[in-house]
Amino acid sequence: MFQLRFLISILTGWTIWILVHIIYLLQNNVPADIAFADASIFATVLAFAAWSLLITLKYYKPDSRKIIEMLGWSSILSWAVLQIHQVVIKLIIPIEYRILEQSSNGKLVLAIATFLVLTIIILVNWIVQNNTERKETFKRNEQAEKLKKEAELLNLRLQLQPHFLFNSLNSINALIPYNPAEAQKMLQLLSEFLRGTIRKDNDALIDFEEEIKHLNLYLNIEKVRFDHRLNIELNIDETTKNCKIPPLILQPLVENAIKFGIYGTLGAVTINIHAQLNGNNLKIEIKNPFDKNDKSAFTGTGFGLDAVKKRLQLIYGSINLINTSEQEEIFTVQLLIPQSK
Amino acid sequence: MITALLIDDEPLARRALKEYLKTSVDIEIIAECNDGFEGLRAIQKHQPQLIFLDIQMPKINGFEMLELVEQPIGVIFTTAFDEFALKAFEAGAVDYLLKPFSKERLEKALEKFRNANAPTENEKVKKTLEFASQENNESNRIVVKNGAEIKIIAVSDIHYIEAYDDYVKIHTKAGMSLKKQTLQFYENSLNPSQFVRIHRSYLLNITEITKIELVEKDQHIAILKNNQKLPLSRSGYLKLKETLGV
Structure with a gap:
């Protein structure tokens, strides 16, 4: 739409230009056919100059401080247009009708008009370009901001399962009257855990040891909540201590496993977490029991898994870092975290 | 005397509730249950007037358990958080308590039950469930009872x-x-x-x-x-x- 309007206004301007030129020549007693030829030639040369100017401006974008330079451009171009016109005129138009050669006034008017047209083209082009650029930058910023917020929200949602938070607070509430010391301990665990989840830099890698420490805070809270129904077997190889891992990767997966195990089966549940160095990868396995006869238990457990998968993909650019498998009544999530040498 | 049943899979959650109920002299806790299956058995056995029911529990959740209860019964839901809870409870239960709740809030719920003294009507329970299953996108199973056997x-x-x-x-x-x-x-x-x-x-x-x-x-x-x-x-x-x- 904008382009069509642009084209129409250019064509209109061009036609008016030719008409004015013709009328001026006719008033100076030039025959109609010659006036038409003269005006057309001039307008064509001008159009060609304008076109080449637009092409140039597409690639070279002058900023506002170069206004003098731009004015210089249009004057040089105007001069060139007039020169080319004169050369062509000399070739095809009889000398008595070369009005411009005889009238310095007309020459000046024509030069100024050409200069104005070219300057206007430069200015309009500059304004339009500036505007779209500003709009694009704005849009890009907006999009980046949105993505960032979404990521933060996802992270929060992941870490702060409301069920977990409120049930933990409820456990503390229960402990207060008969075991205040235990209540205090649990409140401290919960605080420390929450502090860990709202760390500022989510992309910087941390030591695996630190990640396990954070995971242990979470596990200790869950053990209080579920009491003897929940057993945790933590098997962390000594060599993995200094491995690097993105923060807050493990906890959502373990939370998934606990939920899957606790709410998917009856009776005591053992969650097994095993980590070892496997070549150039830190290999972590999280196992939980499930009821293989209850298909309905499978759906609705993928949220944490998918989110972690996405995060690892963004960080490492590889899609095969998380794998799941089922064997007998055990569900396993295997995680590979690449280590740089 | 009002006979009551606690159904919650977290021992501490039951403990908190028991602690609060100590001073409510007209409430007698006749049993505690770890999950919906135990809950159903205990309801059958003890025929309580009132149950305190958690929602997220092993295997079958509180709603699914309630669906299998045949006799009219008063229900006070106790839950930590549920996206669909508020709407659902408004339709059917005596009351709902969001954990952790205060003793005063529990007192209010009990007062409601004593005043109404009417068990939650089946019609209302049904409505609750309808709300619940509409709101709960994870409704991917149906729980049925064949005699004593519960099937998912x-x-x-x-x-x-x-x-x-x-x-x-x-x-x-x-x-x-x-x-x-x-x-x-x-x-x-x-x-x-x-x-x-x-x-x-x-x-x-x-x-x-x-x-x-x-x-x-x-x-x-x-x-x-x-x-x-x-x-x-x-x-x-x-x-x-x-x-x-x-």
């Missing part, structure tokens, strides 16, 4: 559901289960791109269809993978065609 049927295992008086017959590969519910309810709550009401009496899982046949003018039947034949009403035939995209 995955929705994907259902071949079709048949209207049967006040009940529905849920047909699966493993056989048929009865459930006190309307066909309309399942038509509304199950995924409409998978379950199509092909007839006044039938709601069909379309992944089970192998063929649609014309038996006489304007009369179609659907043939299932197990060679069973189900009649299609005229509007049912059109709906099925639309859902299958043919």
